[in-house]
Amino acid sequence: MSTSWTSFGGDLHLDLTERRAAGAGLRAALEDALREAVQDGRLAPGTRLPSSRALGEDLGIARNTVVEAYGQLTAEGWLSSRQGSGTTVARRAVPEPVQGRRPAARTAPRRQTARYDLMSGRPDVSLFPRTAWLTAARRALATAPHEALDYGSPLGRIELRQALTHYLARVRGVRTDPDHLLVCTGVTQGLGLLCAALRERGARTLGVEEYGLPPQHAVARAAGLATAPVPLDADGAVVDRLGNRADAVLLTPAHQFPTGAALSAGRRAEAVRWAREHDRYVIEDDYDGEFRYDRQPLGAMQALDPERVVYAGTAAKSLAPGLRLAWLALPDALVEPVARLKALADTMSPVLDQLTLAELITSGTYDRHVRRCRLHYRRRRDHLVAALAERAPHVRVTGIAAGLHAVLQLPPGSTPETELLARAQRAGLSLNGLTWHRAAPSPADTAPPALVIGYAAPPDHAFPAAVQALCELLRRA
Amino acid sequence: MSTSWTSFGGDLHLDLTERRAAGAGLRAALEDALREAVQDGRLAPGTRLPSSRALGEDLGIARNTVVEAYGQLTAEGWLSSRQGSGTTVARRAVPEPVQGRRPAARTAPRRQTARYDLMSGRPDVSLFPRTAWLTAARRALATAPHEALDYGSPLGRIELRQALTHYLARVRGVRTDPDHLLVCTGVTQGLGLLCAALRERGARTLGVEEYGLPPQHAVARAAGLATAPVPLDADGAVVDRLGNRADAVLLTPAHQFPTGAALSAGRRAEAVRWAREHDRYVIEDDYDGEFRYDRQPLGAMQALDPERVVYAGTAAKSLAPGLRLAWLALPDALVEPVARLKALADTMSPVLDQLTLAELITSGTYDRHVRRCRLHYRRRRDHLVAALAERAPHVRVTGIAAGLHAVLQLPPGSTPETELLARAQRAGLSLNGLTWHRAAPSPADTAPPALVIGYAAPPDHAFPAAVQALCELLRRA
Numbered sequence: 001m002s003t004s005w006t007s008f009g010g011d012l013h014l015d016l017t018e019r020r021a022a023g024a025g026l027r028a029a030l031e032d033a034l035r036e037a038v039q040d041g042r043l044a045p046g047t048r049l050p051s052s053r054a055l056g057e058d059l060g061i062a063r064n065t066v067v068e069a070y071g072q073l074t075a076e077g078w079l080s081s082r083q084g085s086g087t088t089v090a091r092r093a094v095p096e097p098v099q100g101r102r103p104a105a106r107t108a109p110r111r112q113t114a115r116y117d118l119m120s121g122r123p124d125v126s127l128f129p130r131t132a133w134l135t136a137a138r139r140a141l142a143t144a145p146h147e148a149l150d151y152g153s154p155l156g157r158i159e160l161r162q163a164l165t166h167y168l169a170r171v172r173g174v175r176t177d178p179d180h181l182l183v184c185t186g187v188t189q190g191l192g193l194l195c196a197a198l199r200e201r202g203a204r205t206l207g208v209e210e211y212g213l214p215p216q217h218a219v220a221r222a223a224g225l226a227t228a229p230v231p232l233d234a235d236g237a238v239v240d241r242l243g244n245r246a247d248a249v250l251l252t253p254a255h256q257f258p259t260g261a262a263l264s265a266g267r268r269a270e271a272v273r274w275a276r277e278h279d280r281y282v283i284e285d286d287y288d289g290e291f292r293y294d295r296q297p298l299g300a301m302q303a304l305d306p307e308r309v310v311y312a313g314t315a316a317k318s319l320a321p322g323l324r325l326a327w328l329a330l331p332d333a334l335v336e337p338v339a340r341l342k343a344l345a346d347t348m349s350p351v352l353d354q355l356t357l358a359e360l361i362t363s364g365t366y367d368r369h370v371r372r373c374r375l376h377y378r379r380r381r382d383h384l385v386a387a388l389a390e391r392a393p394h395v396r397v398t399g400i401a402a403g404l405h406a407v408l409q410l411p412p413g414s415t416p417e418t419e420l421l422a423r424a425q426r427a428g429l430s431l432n433g434l435t436w437h438r439a440a441p442s443p444a445d446t447a448p449p450a451l452v453i454g455y456a457a458p459p460d461h462a463f464p465a466a467v468q469a470l471c472e473l474l475r476r477a
Numbered sequence: 478m479s480t481s482w483t484s485f486g487g488d489l490h491l492d493l494t495e496r497r498a499a500g501a502g503l504r505a506a507l508e509d510a511l512r513e514a515v516q517d518g519r520l521a522p523g524t525r526l527p528s529s530r531a532l533g534e535d536l537g538i539a540r541n542t543v544v545e546a547y548g549q550l551t552a553e554g555w556l557s558s559r560q561g562s563g564t565t566v567a568r569r570a571v572p573e574p575v576q577g578r579r580p581a582a583r584t585a586p587r588r589q590t591a592r593y594d595l596m597s598g599r600p601d602v603s604l605f606p607r608t609a610w611l612t613a614a615r616r617a618l619a620t621a622p623h624e625a626l627d628y629g630s631p632l633g634r635i636e637l638r639q640a641l642t643h644y645l646a647r648v649r650g651v652r653t654d655p656d657h658l659l660v661c662t663g664v665t666q667g668l669g670l671l672c673a674a675l676r677e678r679g680a681r682t683l684g685v686e687e688y689g690l691p692p693q694h695a696v697a698r699a700a701g702l703a704t705a706p707v708p709l710d711a712d713g714a715v716v717d718r719l720g721n722r723a724d725a726v727l728l729t730p731a732h733q734f735p736t737g738a739a740l741s742a743g744r745r746a747e748a749v750r751w752a753r754e755h756d757r758y759v760i761e762d763d764y765d766g767e768f769r770y771d772r773q774p775l776g777a778m779q780a781l782d783p784e785r786v787v788y789a790g791t792a793a794k795s796l797a798p799g800l801r802l803a804w805l806a807l808p809d810a811l812v813e814p815v816a817r818l819k820a821l822a823d824t825m826s827p828v829l830d831q832l833t834l835a836e837l838i839t840s841g842t843y844d845r846h847v848r849r850c851r852l853h854y855r856r857r858r859d860h861l862v863a864a865l866a867e868r869a870p871h872v873r874v875t876g877i878a879a880g881l882h883a884v885l886q887l888p889p890g891s892t893p894e895t896e897l898l899a900r901a902q903r904a905g906l907s908l909n910g911l912t913w914h915r916a917a918p919s920p921a922d923t924a925p926p927a928l929v930i931g932y933a934a935p936p937d938h939a940f941p942a943a944v945q946a947l948c949e950l951l952r953r954a
Contacts, residue, residue, distance in 0.1 A: 322828035
């Protein structure tokens with residue numbers, strides 16, 4: 001059941017046999033074949049098609065089937081039929097491909113063209129436990145009730161919220177329960193929902209640490225909040241400066257991002273007092289709280305006051321960013337507004353990964369995996385610090401021994417940061433300068449140059465070379 | 478299997494027998510009974526519930542079943558559990574019906590307290606191909622590059638966008654390519670992003686079919702667009718009335734939701750002309766385009782003009798709502814704004830389900846699954862139509878033979894819709910009246926009553942009884 005000559009003058013081979021074998025109806029098979037031919041250009045726009053009678057004879061099928069197929073494809077816009085001129089391939093072509101990847105463009109091209117990837121904020125995705133994940137997924141799907149696959153609570157699956165309640169209490173000292181936990185699609189979404197909920201309650205300004213993550217500031221502004229930078233010192237954010245300058249504050253207490261201080265106990269208490277004063281909230285971004293290397297990390301500051309501190313956690317660093325799995329432990333007053341906004345945004349987060357993570361956590365596999373990663377990243381950091389001490393002793397590694405990144409401070413009078421970054425790019429090193437992280441623009445290069453080094457991202461085999469290239473860059477700075 | 482003394486001090490009778498007889502699982506039956514008791518006030522807010530052990534003993538069921546039921550009801554907001562104080566009836570009522578595509582808080586209590594679930598918009602989740610899904614997930618994870626697990630394009634994984642490009646062309650005649658496809662977390666998110674992007678471009682009003690999905694209208698309003706109802710007739714939306722009343726229009730061409738007409742070829746062409754005139758857009762919600770029973774469905778109207786019609790598709794009906802997997806085929810001009818807003822909302826959609834669906838599609842498993850579902854739902858519809866013809870001949874089933882729902886029109890002078898719905902609830906039937914779907918509020922009960930029946934949701938064993946109960950209700954209307 002095929003034709004390749006008469007009707008199309010030999011330039012088109014139209015084969016229905018395979019499609020018929022695949023179970024397609026005669027008319028459907030013909031439509032598919034024609035659609036494909038138009039799509040891939042074998043049938044050029046304007047091409048006049050054979051008459052239904054001719055094609056029907058060539059293919060040995062009823063003329064009516066061809067007529068119906070032509071009608072269908074015309075209705076779909078692939079073909080057009082004009083009085084007199086018979087049926088032709090529609091002139092309008094499929095649109096040209098375009099590049100629509102704005103935000104990805106921020107990092108993707110740099111890290112993909114660079115030989116050495118030292119961008120901060122990204123884990124070593126080669127550590128993702130694929131087999132363990134699949135095992136957990138199988139277990140989860142085997143026991144999940146049918147309703148788990150249906151529309152459900154905007155808070156997320158109960159199995160995961162129960163598992164997280166216990167895990168977060170045990171590992172981070174978070175005080176919450178399943179009906180105050182909301183599963184979100186990454187901390188980005190969680191922060192957006194929070195900012196929108198606070199805006200609804202009259203908030204206008206979000207305090208942010210003076211060095212942070214500009215994309216997070218963009219999320220806050222998109223939700224209608226202005227951002228007010230909060231100064232930093234060795235004890236973390238100087239929250240006593242907050243006063244009335246903000247209605248809520250976003251902090252990274254476990255490990256300031258990126259400068260690396262841990263928020264002191266005093267400052268934590270101060271922030272909570274500030275929040276209690278006038279019905280304000282602290283948002284605790286615990287992005288890498290599981291990765292402290294020198295000692296037991298301070299617990300989450302949320303435990304100081306679950307009604308004033310919103311805890312935000314994620315699986316982006318411990319498992320993979322691609323999972324987009326994060327969670328908020330919410331004060332009672334924010335559960336309804338945030339859940340309502342979550343439902344409005346996307347109804348709820350996808351359930352299968354939630355069920356799988358719940359299984360990973362309850363089975364203890366997640367703990368073992370996190371321990372493995374902690375050891376891995378600790379070695380990475382030790383390697384980096386040792387190499388710098390030996391080959392670029394004038395560079396100071398700031399911040400506590402934690403997380404997946406470090407800030408390297410160069411002495412005053414060194415090569416300016418912008419020049420350093422240009423050299424890094426020429427050397428195939430992809431990394432950010434500290435200036436990029438400023439919450440408020442500053443006169444360029446007033447401060448001594450500093451680089452933010454993510455030591456997690458490169459695969460093991462590439463890491464030593466990346467560190468060597470970095471040391472080389474710094475030696476000449 | 479009932480208790481009325483020990484645990485509740487004699488003031489509550491909890492009977493699971495009837496529900497068990499109706500085919501409910503043990504845990505589901507217990508949840509229903511408790512939910513009902515909270516709903517009708519027999520269990521007052523603040524009431525402390527018996528321990529899972531005590532209640533389990535009273536009912537003679539496993540303690541774990543009680544624990545799970547308590548957990549589920551806590552997640553739904555009926556109960557609350559605090560360390561120390563055990564489980565109590567929530568003081569805060571369930572959050573206001575959250576907007577969004579059939580979110581739990583809106584339907585769950587109704588559908589789960591009801592014996593017969595005939596709510597529209599939901600598939601039979603028991604058809605979800607768990608084994609095939611896991612097989613595809615294993616294949617996908619075995620071959621996925623590490624970077625697939627990292628931060629990536631806001632458009633979604635290339636593997637899925639490539640698979641969808643061919644699938645949508647073949648099955649729905651959609652004309653697009655991977656650079657114009659964006660994977661979103663359900664059509665709810667897709668619509669929200671589109672409305673926000675259109676608002677950025679100056680749009681103020683979204684035309685919506687006069688009967689539709691109120692949660693979608695809420696999404697549009699949340700994005701800053703007013704909604705303008707477009708009248709409907711037997712040919713679908715009367716788009717020639719649009720004129721300058723809207724800057725974009727949301728249509729359900731394959732199968733108007735809920736009234737069930739297919740948008741005629743003439744109307745499709747008209748809508749596209751309207752959009753071309755003044756740089757306007759048509760949003761085509763193809764929510765159930767794969768489920769046409771009487772003949773090959775008309776292809777997507779997007780093919781008439783990919784630069785004027787945004788195509789929105791979903792796996793919510795063909796696989797499961799819980800996946801939150803949907804996609805937009807975007808005009809060139811909207812790729813950048815929508816991708817930017819997607820990145821701002823949640824960076825990108827989770828990758829593992831995307832990789833799995835791509836594998837499912839390319840392996841042909843998805844096609845086989847959809848065919849199986851089509852047959853299943855077609856039988857459901859035939860059963861419903863036959864039963865009505867025999868036992869409620871005065872009721873007219875409107876709309877084409879397609880989808881997962883039907884609208885039942887009652888003759889003028891029948892019992893008013895509100896009364897019908899009250900009776901339905903008393904009869905344990907959960908369903909919506911047509912009035913609920915109105916885009917603009919109308920004087921209640923002016924039109925003859927009509928019921929929207931979702932015939933997909935009930936499990937097979939419960940479906941005949943549900944239809945019987947429905948016929949009984951209609952016989953007396």
